[in-house]
Amino acid sequence: MSDQSHSEPAILAGNLHGIDLSKLPKNLDMSVETITENVIAMHGNCPDERTKFIFTKLITHLHDFVRETDLTTEEWMSAIHFLTATGKKCTDLRQEFILLSDTLGVSSLVDSINNAKPPGATEASVLGPFFTDDALHVENGQSIASEGKGNYLWVEGKVLDTKGNAIPNVTIDTWETDGDGLYDNQYAQRGGPECRGRLQSAEDGSYAFRAVVPVFYSIPSDGPVGGLLKSLHRHVFRPAHLHMMLQAEGFEKLTTALYLNGDPWITSDAVFGVKSSLIVDMTEETDAEVARARGFKDTQKSHKVLKQDFVLATPEEAVTARKALLARVVAK
Ligand SMILES: [Fe+2]
Structure with missing residues (x-):
């Protein structure tokens, strides 16, 4: 008798609203080591190669950032509050997100x-x-x-x-x-x-x-x-x-x-x-x-x-x- 506390996941097949179910990740127990690979696999069905590439890179760097900085829950929450406030500051005449991009050097780099x-x-x-x-x-x-x-x-x-x-x-x-x-x-x-x-x-x-x-x-x-x-x-x-x-x-x-x-x-x-x-x-x-x-x-x-x-x-x-x-x- 198996000592596993969960059942093996059913193998999904077929197509759900354009999502090839066979491409869904098969891992359980997300860990610091495996979660990045799983998140990336979740958008493996994206038909636009450029979008898929950009999000793969974005997830990779974001996750590496969290691991490398040993980010605390308080720091993560503070970032969420900061981004929320940045959005709320935007109006038709004031673009706080562009200012953020500018001051972080991202606008200049893209340029x-x-x-x-x-x-x-x-x-x-x-x-x-x-x-x-x-x-x-x-x-x-x-x-x-x-x-x-x-x-x-x-x-x-x-x-x-x-x-x-x-x-x-x-x-x-x-x-x-x-x-x-x-x-x-x-x-x-x-x-x-x-x-x-x-x-x-x-x-x-x-x-x-x-x-x-x-x-x-x-x-x-x-x-x-x-x-x-x-x-x-x-x-x-x-x-x-x-x-x-x-x-x-x-x-x-x-x-x-x-x-x-x-x-x-x-x-x-x-x-x-x-x-x-x-x-x-x-x-x-x-x-x-x-x-x-x-x-x-x-x-x-x-x-x-x-x-x-x-x-x-x-x-x-x-x-x-x-x-x-x-x-x-x-x-x-
Ligand atoms: Fe100026």
Whole structure:
């Protein structure tokens, strides 16, 4: 007589709502060693190979995380409470989960993998949460900022392909903080687009616009993610930057940002967006005639100048770059 306290499980066969029952796991007594394999086997029927692969990896890493950290029940419950609070903080205007992804470096990592660039092309950077689709069209040489929004800045450059040819008619979206470190959509009363604009590169690929010098700012820190950063003794600042998004027929869309050299937070960006190739120096222009020619209202004030060319990749070049990147990362 068997000393087993349970009966052998019946062998299931057939199909239940698309689930091949013969593929269900056969193990009992989930243990620290066997539970991962069983959970993975439970989605063995998933017809989508990519989904199956992603969830297999997710379960594997999650379980390894719990084992490697010797996670306590209290810590696990605290994580559940944190994620619940993060969800509750989300509204149409506030996305706390993206903030969590940003501050854990996941957004930047996804961005770097998905926007690998060939040598010579401008690198991408995180989109961030402050882009809006309602920027007004600005003619080359005109302003994206109203008078009084900050210190004067003149931005100019060219858009080129990787062979150095000019690209005309590139749609360039740009947005930035005002001199107080706030985007227009962070004000309770938003009159309309401010410190943002959309322009087109000229026939020779050139672009230029007036703006204000962006300043470093704090990411929203009054929610669960802010609390998490506080408990980790992490700061909440992003270095000063100017967002740029460039789109042209026949080229990969480029979402990037220019970071001002010398900013105190340049090497510890709260959302890990800085790349050294995107750090720029500004010069100072004191000639009143130049200020007048560029359209600044107060020509007695000096203004900063930021010169930057952008190099766009073709879709074929981007695919090759991404394959090379993944081969390098996976080979490690
Ligand atoms: Fe930003």
